[in-house]
Amino acid sequence: MTAASLAFDPAAARADILARIALAAKASGRAPTDVTLVAVSKLQPWEAVAPVLAAGQRVFGENRVQEAKGRWGDVRAEHPDLELRLIGPLQTNKAREAVAFFDVIESLDREKLARSLAEAAAAEGRCPRLYVQVNTGEEPQKAGIIPEAADAFLAEVRETYGLPVEGLMCIPPVDDAPGPHFALLAAIARRNGIAKLSMGMSADFETAVRFGATSVRVGSALFGARA
Ligand SMILES: *Cc1c(COP(=O)(O)O)cnc(C)c1O
Secondary structure (H helix, E strand, O other): OOHHHHOOOHHHHHHHHHHHHHHHHHHOOOOHHHOEEEEEOOOOOHHHHHHHHHOOOOEEEEOOHHHHHHHHHHHHHHOOOOEEEEOOOOOHHHHHHHHHHOOEEEEEOOHHHHHHHHHHHHHHOOOOEEEEEEOOOOOOOOOOEOHHHHHHHHHHHHHHOOOOOOEEEOOOOOOOOOHHHHHHHHHHHHHOOOOEEEOOOOOOHHHHHHOOOOEEEEOHHHHOOOO
16 A cells, blocks of 8 residues: 555545535435535645645635635635635635635624624625524533523524625534534524525534534545644
């Protein structure tokens, strides 16, 4: 066996993940095209990201504004169909930069940030598609609005700040079974008339699809373990 045959192959991993997404979608009576694979490229070397881009992947998730701009700024000129999503916590002092750069921001989770995003959108003349992050496990160290405050927060984002909300996002506690968290997120979305659900990562994306995910955020299963 050669060294090359032992190396992790991100393009092959992508094909496998897309096939598993399609199977999970069909098993729950959904179309595979209902689920978008968000390739989480944070902290990955470009040698791992390039083959996935070459294989046709166009939706990528990043955790940090600076890292994303450094990595994707030039690539985007060559690939205008790229869709870049911010999935990590956003500080208000980076809101304008994030609004100018990202197509989607998935981590809207507090009033101060809603206000900053609304001001930034007005100043930039563009507004990324927005997801509200819900802390379904109510973990103190984790970002996200707690479930019982979600309805009021969504109303405030939409009415007070005039921001459209495309979807909800969650990151279940690592030690919990994810299903109940995905079901909770889906229930909050349903009663608030929200169609999109960003949920499921490397370890649980098939479960997430069964619970209605419209996008899954997959990093290590796609690119290999992060540095
Ligand atoms: C890092 C990260 C992911 C991807 O995690 P994996 O377990 O590597 O798939 C997904 N979502 C968010 C918000 C992340 O920060």
